[in-house]
Amino acid sequence: MNEDRGTYRPLSYFQLMEVSLRELLVEKGVLTDAEVDAAVEDMRRRGPERGARVVARAWTDPAFKARLLADGTRACEELGFDLPALRLVVVENTPEVHNAIVCTLCSCYPRMLLGLPPDWYKSREYRARMVREPRAVLAEFGLVLPETVRIRVHDSTADMRYMVLPMRPAGTEGWSEERLASIVTRDAMIGVAVPKVA
């Protein structure tokens, strides 16, 4: 989309491609305009809440956590999240290992769980530097990890999608799942932050 709405600019190659394909699909009766609008709206509305609920469940139910780490897609289905075509790998942070996600080739991201990716996730800078100097990148996000912690960066290059299961912070003993979910941020599930108790 052209951000500067006051100025006329011709459509880019890919914008033109999108319009042409969409209009053809509608013209041929494969889709309706209303269906396209509804799908776009559904994608826009989706945030990281589903991912946060998955994390909160894993924090409170060890058996669920074990199933989540073994088969992320199936475990999410238990919570009623149908993830079509999404092969989810959940990676667990521990006192010894910190995980972080990147897609160096494009911008693969578990949208069904986390919503639309932030712009920085798609930037060349994040994609190039996260596999090259992850500690420097994490420090810029405000996350400085001791050298005793292993940094495990996951490059989402093919058919899998990734989500980080952060560590449950101290001071949350006895919290409800709902309250726990409220401190699980998008960035914590990408691995560039950790959940904090306010």
Added chain:
Amino acid sequence: MSEATPIFRPGDRVRVRAAYPLGHVRTPFYVRGRTGEIERLCGVFANPEELAQMRSGEPKQPLYRVRFRQTELWPDYRGPAHDVVEVELYQHWLEPA
């Protein structure tokens, strides 16, 4: 449906082919020619290099997660030697190391 049989197991040492074909290749340049360790088999998937040419993607290829030490990928890596990057790679890009 033809598919290649998985030949690697978790823990196996593998080297990524140092090849530079044109087309829709999902093997990042920074791991080509590098040695790592199989972390897990993810499943067997249509070959994206074939799919991009409007072909069937067969034979389907086993897809692995391969773990590389940062110091293997970047000789001037400044962090500790236990830091790693894990990358999904299709079997036809891997050879025993």
